[in-house]
Amino acid sequence: MKVSKFGGSSVATASQIKKVLDIVNEDSERRIIVVSAPGKRHDQDTKTTDLLIRLYEKVINNLDYTHKKGEILERFEEIVNELHIDTQIITEIDETLEHLINTLKNQPERLLDALKSSGENFNAQIIAAYNNSIGIKTLYLSPKEAGIIVSNEPGNAQILESSYDKIYELTRYDEKIIIPGFFGYSEEGHIVTFPRGGSDITGAIVARGVKAQLYENFTDVSGIYRANPKIINRPEIISEITYREMRELSYAGFGVFHDEALQPLYHYRIPVVIKNTNRPSDPGTFIVYDRQIDPQKVMTGISCDEGFTSINIKKYLMNREVGFTVKILNILAEHNISFDHMPSGIDNISIIMRSAQIKGKEQKVLEAIRRECEIDELNIEHDLAILMVVGEGMSAAIGTANKVTSALAEANINLKMINQGSSEISMMFGISNADAQKAVKACYQNFYND
Amino acid sequence: MKVSKFGGSSVATASQIKKVLDIVNEDSERRIIVVSAPGKRHDQDTKTTDLLIRLYEKVINNLDYTHKKGEILERFEEIVNELHIDTQIITEIDETLEHLINTLKNQPERLLDALKSSGENFNAQIIAAYNNSIGIKTLYLSPKEAGIIVSNEPGNAQILESSYDKIYELTRYDEKIIIPGFFGYSEEGHIVTFPRGGSDITGAIVARGVKAQLYENFTDVSGIYRANPKIINRPEIISEITYREMRELSYAGFGVFHDEALQPLYHYRIPVVIKNTNRPSDPGTFIVYDRQIDPQKVMTGISCDEGFTSINIKKYLMNREVGFTVKILNILAEHNISFDHMPSGIDNISIIMRSAQIKGKEQKVLEAIRRECEIDELNIEHDLAILMVVGEGMSAAIGTANKVTSALAEANINLKMINQGSSEISMMFGISNADAQKAVKACYQNFYND
Numbered sequence: 001m002k003v004s005k006f007g008g009s010s011v012a013t014a015s016q017i018k019k020v021l022d023i024v025n026e027d028s029e030r031r032i033i034v035v036s037a038p039g040k041r042h043d044q045d046t047k048t049t050d051l052l053i054r055l056y057e058k059v060i061n062n063l064d065y066t067h068k069k070g071e072i073l074e075r076f077e078e079i080v081n082e083l084h085i086d087t088q089i090i091t092e093i094d095e096t097l098e099h100l101i102n103t104l105k106n107q108p109e110r111l112l113d114a115l116k117s118s119g120e121n122f123n124a125q126i127i128a129a130y131n132n133s134i135g136i137k138t139l140y141l142s143p144k145e146a147g148i149i150v151s152n153e154p155g156n157a158q159i160l161e162s163s164y165d166k167i168y169e170l171t172r173y174d175e176k177i178i179i180p181g182f183f184g185y186s187e188e189g190h191i192v193t194f195p196r197g198g199s200d201i202t203g204a205i206v207a208r209g210v211k212a213q214l215y216e217n218f219t220d221v222s223g224i225y226r227a228n229p230k231i232i233n234r235p236e237i238i239s240e241i242t243y244r245e246m247r248e249l250s251y252a253g254f255g256v257f258h259d260e261a262l263q264p265l266y267h268y269r270i271p272v273v274i275k276n277t278n279r280p281s282d283p284g285t286f287i288v289y290d291r292q293i294d295p296q297k298v299m300t301g302i303s304c305d306e307g308f309t310s311i312n313i314k315k316y317l318m319n320r321e322v323g324f325t326v327k328i329l330n331i332l333a334e335h336n337i338s339f340d341h342m343p344s345g346i347d348n349i350s351i352i353m354r355s356a357q358i359k360g361k362e363q364k365v366l367e368a369i370r371r372e373c374e375i376d377e378l379n380i381e382h383d384l385a386i387l388m389v390v391g392e393g394m395s396a397a398i399g400t401a402n403k404v405t406s407a408l409a410e411a412n413i414n415l416k417m418i419n420q421g422s423s424e425i426s427m428m429f430g431i432s433n434a435d436a437q438k439a440v441k442a443c444y445q446n447f448y449n450d
Numbered sequence: 451m452k453v454s455k456f457g458g459s460s461v462a463t464a465s466q467i468k469k470v471l472d473i474v475n476e477d478s479e480r481r482i483i484v485v486s487a488p489g490k491r492h493d494q495d496t497k498t499t500d501l502l503i504r505l506y507e508k509v510i511n512n513l514d515y516t517h518k519k520g521e522i523l524e525r526f527e528e529i530v531n532e533l534h535i536d537t538q539i540i541t542e543i544d545e546t547l548e549h550l551i552n553t554l555k556n557q558p559e560r561l562l563d564a565l566k567s568s569g570e571n572f573n574a575q576i577i578a579a580y581n582n583s584i585g586i587k588t589l590y591l592s593p594k595e596a597g598i599i600v601s602n603e604p605g606n607a608q609i610l611e612s613s614y615d616k617i618y619e620l621t622r623y624d625e626k627i628i629i630p631g632f633f634g635y636s637e638e639g640h641i642v643t644f645p646r647g648g649s650d651i652t653g654a655i656v657a658r659g660v661k662a663q664l665y666e667n668f669t670d671v672s673g674i675y676r677a678n679p680k681i682i683n684r685p686e687i688i689s690e691i692t693y694r695e696m697r698e699l700s701y702a703g704f705g706v707f708h709d710e711a712l713q714p715l716y717h718y719r720i721p722v723v724i725k726n727t728n729r730p731s732d733p734g735t736f737i738v739y740d741r742q743i744d745p746q747k748v749m750t751g752i753s754c755d756e757g758f759t760s761i762n763i764k765k766y767l768m769n770r771e772v773g774f775t776v777k778i779l780n781i782l783a784e785h786n787i788s789f790d791h792m793p794s795g796i797d798n799i800s801i802i803m804r805s806a807q808i809k810g811k812e813q814k815v816l817e818a819i820r821r822e823c824e825i826d827e828l829n830i831e832h833d834l835a836i837l838m839v840v841g842e843g844m845s846a847a848i849g850t851a852n853k854v855t856s857a858l859a860e861a862n863i864n865l866k867m868i869n870q871g872s873s874e875i876s877m878m879f880g881i882s883n884a885d886a887q888k889a890v891k892a893c894y895q896n897f898y899n900d
Contacts (some may be wrong), residue, residue, distance in 0.1 A: 243766075244766075244797060247766070247767075247796055247797055248795060248796050248797075251796045260767075263766065263767060266766050267766075316693075316694075316697070316713070316716050316717075317697075317713060321788070323779075323783040325779055325789075325792070326776055326779040326780055326783055329773075329775055329776040329779065330776055333773040333776055338771070339775075340794075340796070341794050342775070342792050342794060343793065343869050343870060344790075344791050344792060344869065345698060345869075345875065345876050345878070346697055346698050346701045346790070346876070347694060347697055347698075395864075395866065396864065398859055398862055398863065398864050398865075399855075399859035401851075401855040401859075401865050401868060402852065402855035402856045402858070402859040405849075405851040405852035405855045405856075406852045406855075406856060408852070409848055409849035409851075409852040412848055413848065414845075414846065414848050415848075415851050415870070416845065417870055418851060418868045418869065418870040418877065419793050419794060419795075419868065419869060419870075420793055420865070420867055420868040420869075425795065426795050426796070427868065428795070
């Protein structure tokens with residue numbers, strides 16, 4: 001059994017939805033389908049979910065929302081008309097929106113979750129209806145019916161471990177099942193949305209619950225590129241990548257597949273494939289637990305993300321003091337700051353975090369370090385970018401570090417930090433925000449175009 | 451005022467002692483002299499301190515120690531005879547040794563400290579007597595008379611902060627002052643020796659106490675080499691190095707000047723010069739607080755030390771968990787393990803320490819990490835060497851990392867770890883013990899012989 005998830009652009013229009021159902025119906029293993037809300041139809045278009053958020057804002061500010069609601073109904077009407085299914089569903093959508101607005105307008109967080117998830121919900125119903133209309137037995141299941149019961153934290157749902165047994169029961173159905181992505185229900189019956197990458201998370205949860213042989217993630221690209229295609233012209237597509245590599249690349253800005261969505265799959269080793277709805281015969285990128293390493297291609301991908309901050313601390317004889325680093329990290333934990341890297345010398349240490357982690361807390365944190373740690377010098381550096389060079393075979397291959405550092409030296413880029421741990425599949429380089437794109441180009445050139 | 455310290459080989463024989471006093475007497479600023487015990491006269495020779503430790507072992511095991519004591523007396527007799535000073539001092543040395551043995555034989559730690567420090571003590575008295583005999587007013591002062599009052603921990607004396615005011619009074623003397631290195635007195639009046647690098651520490655303490663303009667450290671080399679001369683044939687001598695650079699190089703095995711001795715000098719910015727007793731006109735190596743950087747020579751030195759261990763931990767989504775690293779470091783602190791570096795990836799972390807730190811505690815520590823941290827994978831790697839490439843100008847110079855990594859790649863050396871912090875004057879590379887010498891050669895070649 002496969003679980004197949006289709007992203008917003010794959011279900012943005014009636015013709016896209018037909019493509020999706022062609023893909024779904026041609027393979028009997030494709031039994032459970034998770035769908036997003038209609039995405040952009042063209043570059044200037046607005047996603048349905050964003051229209052729904054605007055509707056929410058009108059409501060919450062007591063403004064006339066008729067026009068906004070009209071825009072949303074129009075989007076669905078266009079799809080329904082082109083699919084030639086019963087237009088009664090538009091009336092139902094209208095009534096559902098009104099019902100949500102009327103019952104939840106005094107609970108803004110609940111209303112937001114309920115409205116912004118309804119794009120997925122309506123779309124799943126429409127898609128199921130259409131597939132039935134062309135003669136394929138298909139069942140729409142709400143997340144509640146599918147067993148997706150989550151923690152009760154608006155906008156940040158976490159699946160409850162107990163849900164998986166319920167989800168496993170989906171294997172009993174003979175029909176194709178269509179489930180809206182992006183949200184679950186709390187035990188109290190509230191709609192609660194997942195954090196960023198929401199529909200991917202639904203797909204992953206269902207795939208784990210039914211112990212799928214494969215989780216297919218359909219999107220509008222034919223897989224994961226080795227580097228950002230906005231920086232590199234037509235980069236290679238990765239054919240196979242491990243979960244761990246994917247995590248490292250996602251961390252530094254690879255957006256195709258949200259890394260949090262990998263978590264349910266990781267321990268059960270359920271493979272994922274990223275495929276293109278518009279070119280379904282392209283092989284796509286497989287995300288797997290383990291893979292064969294090609295010694296000629298030790299670098300799987302390069303990514304570079306901006307917006308990091310480094311706190312740099314110097315203290316003479318630092319490494320003699322058992323517990324010194326703990327003191328510093330306790331201060332960070334007290335301020336609820338999660339850091340990412342901690343390169344160190346004998347008498348100094350740098351702690352690297354996303355700038356957002358320390359925003360607004362900077363003075364307090366620095367003061368606490370000064371007060372509690374008897375340091376010699378302390379400074380903070382913003383506008384750092386983190387370049388990640390990722391590959392399972394890297395640590396064993398002699399000269400990988402050298403390939404990267406020589407590419408960067410030739411491009412005249414100063415390395416502020418380097419960090420490569422012992423059991424590593426990645427190397428991290430700290431550079432200036434300003435050098436970020438240049439660095440990706442230099443590395444890609446050096447690894448793939450020589 | 452200068453404080454001048456002479457190491458064991460500089461005061462090993464009468465003729466060496468004459469050289470030392472020529473140096474001392476030719477400069478009226480050289481007012482306070484710290485001396486070691488007579489060192490080796492030739493490669494096969496035994497240091498006086500080692501003879502004294504053997505004497506201690508005979509005594510403590512209730513064996514006949516006459517012969518051992520005889521060897522010690524002979525060494526001093528040879529010096530006294532060649533210097534033509536009163537041989538009465540040999541009788542006094544004999545009586546002192548007997549007195550220490552008789553009064554302390556039931557307190558082994560005290561006896562060890564008292565005996566092993568007496569080589570310095572006798573030598574200081576002999577040298578002072580000789581300088582007086584040639585007409586230079588010279589005063590032997592015991593550490594107690596000089597104000598060197600220390601903590602009462604045998605073999606690991608720490609200077610008491612209150613001593614420095616007393617030591618400052620040494621500036622009032624008109625005579626040359628000779629002080630034995632390596633030990634102080636506890637407040638209770640016990641002889642207590644300093645840890646490794648003992649005479650260097652005495653010199654540094656006195657230099658700080660008298661606020662010396664310069665601390666001269668005379669030894670048998672003309673300064674500090676850029677790399678280990680046992681690995682590199684005739685390496686360059688460093689003309690100027692900062693305390694911080696010196697710390698990093700000492701850490702990874704540079705033995706000329708013990709880094710703990712720098713501590714009293716660091717905050718008062720008292721410069722040190724390492725000079726050669728046998729070639730006193732050679733400029734030597736200055737250790738200073740700050741220095742001009744030559745952009746052509748950003749690498750000050752290379753060192754490589756073996757015997758490190760790395761604990762490697764993997765945990766999926768590690769970087770999301772605020773306080774995860776603190777948990778691990780708390781476990782290390784509970785076991786009194788000080789670590790040196792902590793390179794990390796997104797989902798893994800390596801903690802590098804000297805193997806001696808974890809010896810005998812390995813199983814307990816690993817079990818505690820497994821029990822308390824819900825990790826995915828844990829392993830431990832021994833036989834690591836740490837290569838340190840050190841230089842104040844390095845972090846600003848583009849291509850330094852590349853010079854090192856290309857030298858290592860050409861030498862076919864696998865880099866297990868890399869660590870360079872943001873405010874860094876050094877880069878650390880983790881390699882196999884087996885590659886240590888090859889790595890130093892490759893780097894030196896690349897930086898200095900090209």
